[in-house]
Amino acid sequence: xxxxxxxxxxxxxxxxxxxxxxxxxxxxxxxxxxxxxxxxxxxxxxxxxxxxxxxxxxxxxxxxxxxxxxxxxxxxxxxxxxxxxxxxxxxxxxxxxxxxxxxxxxxxxxxxxxxxxxxxxxxxxxxxxxxxxxxxxxxxxxxxxxxxxxxxxxxxxxxxxxxxxxxxxxxxxxxxxxxxxxxxxxxxxxxxxxxxxxxxxxxxxxxxxxxxxxxxxxxxxxxxxxxxxxxxxxxx
Amino acid sequence: xxxxxxxxxxxxxxxxxxxxxxxxxxxxxxxxxxxxxxxxxxxxxxxxxxxxxxxxxxxxxxxxxxxxxxxxxxxxxxxxxxxxxxxxxxxxxxxxxxxxxxxxxxxxxxxxxxxxxxxxxxxxxxxxxxxxxxxxxxxxxxxxxxxxxxxxxxxxxxxxxxxxxxxxxxxxxxxxxxxxxxxxxxxxxxxxxxxxxxxxxxxxxxxxxxxxxxxxxxxxxxxxxxxxxxxxxxxxxxxxxxxxxxxxxxxxxxxxxxxxxxxxxxxxxxxxxxxxxxxxxxxxxxxxxxxxxx
Numbered sequence: 001x002x003x004x005x006x007x008x009x010x011x012x013x014x015x016x017x018x019x020x021x022x023x024x025x026x027x028x029x030x031x032x033x034x035x036x037x038x039x040x041x042x043x044x045x046x047x048x049x050x051x052x053x054x055x056x057x058x059x060x061x062x063x064x065x066x067x068x069x070x071x072x073x074x075x076x077x078x079x080x081x082x083x084x085x086x087x088x089x090x091x092x093x094x095x096x097x098x099x100x101x102x103x104x105x106x107x108x109x110x111x112x113x114x115x116x117x118x119x120x121x122x123x124x125x126x127x128x129x130x131x132x133x134x135x136x137x138x139x140x141x142x143x144x145x146x147x148x149x150x151x152x153x154x155x156x157x158x159x160x161x162x163x164x165x166x167x168x169x170x171x172x173x174x175x176x177x178x179x180x181x182x183x184x185x186x187x188x189x190x191x192x193x194x195x196x197x198x199x200x201x202x203x204x205x206x207x208x209x210x211x212x213x214x215x216x217x218x219x220x221x222x223x224x225x226x227x228x229x230x231x232x233x234x235x236x
Numbered sequence: 237x238x239x240x241x242x243x244x245x246x247x248x249x250x251x252x253x254x255x256x257x258x259x260x261x262x263x264x265x266x267x268x269x270x271x272x273x274x275x276x277x278x279x280x281x282x283x284x285x286x287x288x289x290x291x292x293x294x295x296x297x298x299x300x301x302x303x304x305x306x307x308x309x310x311x312x313x314x315x316x317x318x319x320x321x322x323x324x325x326x327x328x329x330x331x332x333x334x335x336x337x338x339x340x341x342x343x344x345x346x347x348x349x350x351x352x353x354x355x356x357x358x359x360x361x362x363x364x365x366x367x368x369x370x371x372x373x374x375x376x377x378x379x380x381x382x383x384x385x386x387x388x389x390x391x392x393x394x395x396x397x398x399x400x401x402x403x404x405x406x407x408x409x410x411x412x413x414x415x416x417x418x419x420x421x422x423x424x425x426x427x428x429x430x431x432x433x434x435x436x437x438x439x440x441x442x443x444x445x446x447x448x449x450x451x452x453x454x455x456x457x458x459x460x461x462x463x464x465x466x467x468x469x470x471x472x473x474x475x476x477x478x479x480x481x482x483x484x485x486x487x488x489x490x491x492x493x494x495x496x497x498x499x500x501x502x503x504x505x506x507x508x509x510x511x512x513x514x515x516x517x518x519x520x521x522x523x524x525x526x527x528x529x530x
Binding site (some may be wrong): 050052073076082089097102209 | 417
């Protein structure tokens with residue numbers, strides 16, 4: 001059984017249909033990429049999965065439980081964390097406070113401290129800047145903070161929305177290395193990216209989204225060599 | 237001697253403004269709306285305490301506690317019935333106008349229930365006044381209690397926001413509702429809690445205000461409400477220390493203007509100073525103006 005199952009999802013903004021019935025699944029241990037151009041519906045899909053938007057039709061099933069109507073604030077407690085587009089760190093709080101916020105649903109204090117240590121080990125720069133206000137961090141550091149904050153909830157599945165956006169090529173590589181090592185450590189990843197090349201390189205499988213529909217899917221390595229994908233998304 | 241007495245009265249009136257301003261500033265910071273019915277919640281608090289003391293003959297302490305409960309429930313009801321359905325869907329203008337509607341609604345409900353005659357409020361503070369310098373300087377016990385209440389509330393609120401989980405949730409919601417939800421924070425619950433705290437504080441402010449200025453009418457809350465709102469803007473709306481400092485400055489300026497310049501012009505002077513401060517520093521004294529890197 002898949003860890004996350006999205007079935008025939010349809011989402012509207014007012015009269016406009018943004019998602020026109022998509023279905024896909026994420027199995028435990030995988031990295032799944034959702035690629036597509038601007039406005040294809042990638043972010044809308046993630047927002048619907050974590051309850052920030054509600055679908056008109058279709059369902060979202062996480063570990064066998066229907067979470068379509070579960071409010072957004074109850075999702076993270078189920079083991080699914082969302083690193084939103086544009087990082088959305090709490091700019092006026094310190095790095096440390098941001099990370100603590102990530103563990104908001106957790107009660108065990110020693111477990112939170114352990115997670116904090118794990119996150120600091122993975123992102124040493126966050127520890128160096130733990131007392132700095134998050135709004136003054138660089139874009140790459142904010143991305144690391146957003147990821148670290150998501151990890152604080154000890155998620156089984158992490159949704160990442162455009163983690164490479166606005167970062168320098170070196171930082172992009174660093175962020176993708178982190179995604180890979182997170183996955184090796186046992187976290188399942190659903191990745192939304194405009195940078196299709198990087199996303200396909202790191203993913204096991206991928207789905208191609210075009211104006212609210214899935215037009216192609218399959219093994220990431222196969223898609224990478226697909227002529228139409230190459231032309232449309234890889235700039236070759 | 238009269239200078240010190242004016243100063244104490246100013247700080248005491250300012251403490252009331254500060255406690256009211258906290259309600260405005262917290263609700264603005266977290267729900268991003270101006271709750272113009274806040275002043276009338278103060279008035280309801282006054283009537284609740286009045287009813288308990290006069291009709292039920294309870295002790296002042298019980299009256300204050302009942303008043304806090306009544307206003308807390310009222311605040312949450314106003315939020316869930318009138319504002320919540322609009323906060324997500326409608327424009328901020330619709331919410332603002334609804335708030336003005338709620339304000340008139342509360343005034344008229346009280347008018348219907350208690351009539352338009354002025355009720356003479358009995359101070360909840362029954363301690364003797366403080367006489368200094370051989371009796372030439374009298375500080376009322378109500379003033380002392382008001383100032384102490386303001387200090388205690390300030391400390392308690394700061395601790396609550398910085399040390400407790402619901403307080404941290406308030407900080408997160410005030411910055412980014414969506415991201416707060418992703419952390420597992422119940423945004424609607426946090427907004428309701430903010431209204432509950434703000435309205436509970438309004439009850440305390442109402443009782444203290446009526447104790448110092450004992451005339452209670454259905455319109456008692458509106459002028460202090462506007463002044464406290466001004467104080468919140470003066471200090472930097474959204475900022476808790478700003479509301480405190482803004483409130484106390486407003487009270488002191490008002491009393492000094494009344495004493496040394498003109499009783500009739502005192503309100504005009506207060507608002508003139510506000511305009512000057514906002515021209516020089518548009519975000520208010522403690523306004524946040526952090527540039528965020530993108």
